[in-house]
Amino acid sequence: MxxxxxxxxxxxxxxxxxxxxxxxxxxxxxxxxxxxxxxxxxxxxxxxxxxxxxxxxxxxxxxxxxxxxxxxxxxxxxxxxxxxxxxxxxxxxxxxxxxxxxxxxxxxxxxxxxxxxxxxxxxxxxxxxxxxxxxxxxxxxxxxxxxxxxxxxxxxxxxxxxxxxxxxRQRISAAAMRKEIEIAQEVQNLLFPSKLPNDAQVAVHASYVPHTAIGGDYYDVVSIDKDRFLFCVADVSGKGVPASLLMSNFQAGLRTLLRQNVDLATIVHELNHLLFRNSGGEKFITVFFGIYNRATRHLQYVNAGHNDPILVPDSGPIQYLKEGTVMLGIMEKLPMLTVGETQMPPHSLLLSYTDGLTEVFDEAGAEYGEEGLIRLMTRNRYLPLSALHKEMLREIEDFSATKNQFADDITILSCRFK
Known part of the structure; x- marks a missing residue:
């Protein structure tokens, strides 16, 4: 009980x-x-x-x-x-x-x-x-x-x-990401040349406006000998640390090939092979290469899927430097390659750039485009190069619906042949 x-x-x-x-x-x-x-x-x-x-x-x-x-x-x-x-x-x-x-x-x-x-x-x-x-x-x-x-x-x-x-975990991850970005920024800054040619035969000026902390654009100017120098402008697929690493490999390969004194066609083929081997065709680079000879005023170039550089002579029609090949890194062997050649008339201006400069849209959705760029260059072709770049950036900022919040990196490399 x-x-x-x-x-x-x-x-x-x-x-x-x-x-x-x-x-x-x-x-x-x-x-x-x-x-x-x-x-x-x-x-x-x-x-x-x-x-x-x-x-x-x-x-x-x-x-x-x-x-x-x-x-x-x-x-x-x-x-x-x-x-x-x-x-x-x-x-x-x-x-x-x-x-x-x-x-x-x-x-x-x-x-x-x-x-x-x-x-x-x-x-x-x-x-x-x-x-x-x-x-x-x-x-x-x-x-x-x-x-x-x-x-x-x-x-x-x-x-x-x-x-x-x-x-x-989020704090640790954020701190690691910040450190990774800092390192990538340092690497990217080291990739850009510290000095550009500016002498009695030629003047060169460059401007770079990254869209994010680590951009995907690249430019370089490398002396080959007392008369010749190579210049290039490139746009790497993707952004951030992976793009920075790919650019670093690209620059290292380019400098190595130049020290071996190989011709421009070999440089392009070897860089394509290097990029394909490193990325397996998943990433690519559009790039314009030019080798200028001060003594002969002769320019050799290859346009690898990049925006056509614009040549504005002192008189006569504007020219576009189109000859070359497809973008680099998407296939193991380039299907075709043409090395373009042209003479640089006295007082001519050559503008190389990435598409962030022209792919700017106003509030109505109209694109600034290549036409807007040519109009600006025609009006201001004799400005000092630094002033010309400032005018370009000011005009696209005024044109853009987002003002200085550009949708892509912007790189401008201009050469004035005296």
Whole structure:
């Protein structure tokens, strides 16, 4: 027969309360020790599951956590032949009905797989619901209200630790990215020439306006001997660190080939092979190469899929330097290659650029384009090169609907042949 003595009943109740507190304390210690061991998120979820089911004897628990804009089930403790909630989406009925505190599942219009759960506990981080803990088959002596309050506290501790881990990973990742960008910027700055030719035969000037912290444009001017120098303007597919690394390989290959005193056709073929080998055809470079001889006023060039440089003579029609090949790096062997040749008339101006200079749009969607660039060059062909570049950048900024927020990198390399 059950003991009906009031004193004995009170002692039994106190013993049960003490046992529950001991169980809760053990659960809390297990969770906090696991957090202090700096375990992974998945390991913390596992320990939380085993602690709740083992120490608190709550047989069924399901935990959904919000990740980005979706809800993911991270704990599903059901056994064989029962629903795997990892494969089920969190119903809107649960999200809409329970935000402030523990709520009963009873009465919600949900499928049969949800009927074995009894209570919904919203889990918060900084007053925002970031998870839902669903429990069922709570031991008879462990009242739902008490279980809910403690589980809410335990869940908040768990979620707070996991959020701190995520924030810490984000901080580490952001710091690593900043360092990576700094290194890439330094590499890119080292790629550009520190000195440009400016003598009695020729003047060269360059301007570079990156769209992002690390742009995808490149230019170079390299002396070959006392009479000849090579100049080039290139646009690398992609942006950021990968583009910077590809440019670095490109420049290293170009400088090596120039030291070997090979001809322009060989330079182009070898650089194409280098780029294809490094990127497997997934990245490419459009580039214009020119080799100018001061003594003969002769220009050899190759246009590899790049914007046609514009030659404005002192008199006569404008010329476009089109001869060359396809962009470099998309195929192992170039299908064709033509080395263009032309003479540079006295007082002529040659402009090489990347498409960020012309692909600028006004509020009506009209493009500045090559036509706008030619009109500007015709009006200002005798300006000093630095002033000419400033005028170009000022005009496209005035033309652009986004003003100085250009959609792409801008590189300008101009040569005046005296």
């Amino acid at each position: 059950p003991d009906s003595n009031p004193l004995n009943l009170e002692i039994q109740s106190l013993r049960k309360q003490l046992l529950r507190k001991q169980q809760e304390l053990s659960a809390l210690l297990e969770i906090t020790q696991s957090i202090n061991l700096d375990m992974t998120e998945e390991a913390l979820y596992k320990i939380f599951q085993f602690t709740v089911t083992g120490q608190l004897q709550i047989r069924r628990i399901v935990l959904y956590m919000r990740e980005e804009r979706t809800w993911r089930c991270v704990i599903s403790s059901f056994g064989h032949q029962l629903a795997d909630f990892r494969k089920l989406a969190l119903p809107d009925e649960i999200i809409d009905s329970c935000e402030e505190g523990p709520c009963p599942m009873r009465g919600l219009p949900l499928g049969a797989e949800w009927q074995k759960l009894e209570t919904i506990i919203p889990v918060k981080n900084k007053d925002e619901v970031v998870g839902y803990l669903l429990i069922g088959s709570v031991q008879e002596d462990y009242a739902n209200e008490e279980a809910s309050k403690f589980l809410e506290t335990l869940s908040n501790i768990l979620v707070g630790a996991i959020e701190n881990r995520r924030l810490n």
